[in-house]
Amino acid sequence: MIEFDVKLADQRKPAGEREALLADPGFGQLFTEHMVTIEWTKGEGWHDARLRPYGPLALDPATKVFHYAQELFEGLKAYRQPDGSIVSFRPYANAARFNISCDRMAMPRLPEETFVQALELLVDADRDWVPTREGHSLYLRPFIIATETGMGVNAPSARYLFCVIASPSAAYFSGAIKPVSVWLSTEYTRAAPGGTGFAKCGGNYAAAFVAQQQAVEEGCDQVVWLDAAEHRWVEEMGGMNLFFVYGSGAEARLVTPPLTGTLLPGITRDSLLKLAPDLGIPVSEEKISVEQWRDDVASGALTEAFACGTAAVITPVGRVKGASGEFVIGGGAMGATTARLREELVGIQYGDKPDPHAWITKLA
Numbered sequence: 001m002i003e004f005d006v007k008l009a010d011q012r013k014p015a016g017e018r019e020a021l022l023a024d025p026g027f028g029q030l031f032t033e034h035m036v037t038i039e040w041t042k043g044e045g046w047h048d049a050r051l052r053p054y055g056p057l058a059l060d061p062a063t064k065v066f067h068y069a070q071e072l073f074e075g076l077k078a079y080r081q082p083d084g085s086i087v088s089f090r091p092y093a094n095a096a097r098f099n100i101s102c103d104r105m106a107m108p109r110l111p112e113e114t115f116v117q118a119l120e121l122l123v124d125a126d127r128d129w130v131p132t133r134e135g136h137s138l139y140l141r142p143f144i145i146a147t148e149t150g151m152g153v154n155a156p157s158a159r160y161l162f163c164v165i166a167s168p169s170a171a172y173f174s175g176a177i178k179p180v181s182v183w184l185s186t187e188y189t190r191a192a193p194g195g196t197g198f199a200k201c202g203g204n205y206a207a208a209f210v211a212q213q214q215a216v217e218e219g220c221d222q223v224v225w226l227d228a229a230e231h232r233w234v235e236e237m238g239g240m241n242l243f244f245v246y247g248s249g250a251e252a253r254l255v256t257p258p259l260t261g262t263l264l265p266g267i268t269r270d271s272l273l274k275l276a277p278d279l280g281i282p283v284s285e286e287k288i289s290v291e292q293w294r295d296d297v298a299s300g301a302l303t304e305a306f307a308c309g310t311a312a313v314i315t316p317v318g319r320v321k322g323a324s325g326e327f328v329i330g331g332g333a334m335g336a337t338t339a340r341l342r343e344e345l346v347g348i349q350y351g352d353k354p355d356p357h358a359w360i361t362k363l364a
């Protein structure tokens, strides 16, 4: 276990001010009073683990991350429980995925226990910032950047900084849950075989903004990514995985695209694949093409579609638009199976429902 040097902020925000900020936190706008940093140097490994006041990082303009984007991140939430304690949802799964991303980006692995220890320290120091309002949570953002100075490109950085910051947040898509409209991107590709699609690296997002802008220009909320070779097979929606509901009521079953290496292996996706069978909803991982999506909606076989991820949990997809036209799913409203899965998952996360898979981990 690595030893953390703990230095708390000299002055904490008065409770009244904090409560005013927590009344309307937005998403990823407001940050708590502390952060965790751990450094890694070639030959020495991980060292200088610190909990310190939140604040700017001073970096040389020639630092590698600015030029070659050797960076990756994680995202998970801390939830206030009915008894006041604070938990997270499958943090060891995030720690494991972080290391898989590290391997791909030629960055050093961080021991899973250290990853979770960093979350515990930060949440404990800033526990008053964990929202108590329904649907709100503390979004945790661990990330790692290449901090070696110099612009050589023959080797990965010899120095890194791991950092965790925390952001009290309201629901990701504000207001009542309303289905999103999506634009099928055929001009741009998120990920190709052999690339970084399965790694949670910032570069994937940097390359995605232009397609998201195009989606908005087309009158849609979000972009849906198709496979790189044929622009035919459905992969993901923005930063979320996709599910399709076939049938309805007791006959409902779930289909989601398989993890081919170009999709980000979402922990929400994995959790739904395990949770749905508990509710009597069979699941399968199958490739689905744009034509099949459209035809199965037209025939009535495909009744609902939704996207899932930590930030927005489960978001129904109501309208699908592409170069060759558009179609509406389930009358543009959230379907019953989508609503049921959402309620079940959120219930586990906020401690209102039993946790049969032991996904909840106490942080503070």
Ligand SMILES: *Cc1c(COP(=O)(O)O)cnc(C)c1O
Residues within 6 Å of the ligand: 075, 200, 236, 238, 239, 240, 241, 264, 265, 266, 267, 268, 269, 308, 309, 310, 311
């Ligand atoms: C983070 C992310 C997801 C969702 O992963 P969760 O672990 O469920 O939050 C899906 N797609 C992309 C591209 C992502 O970056």
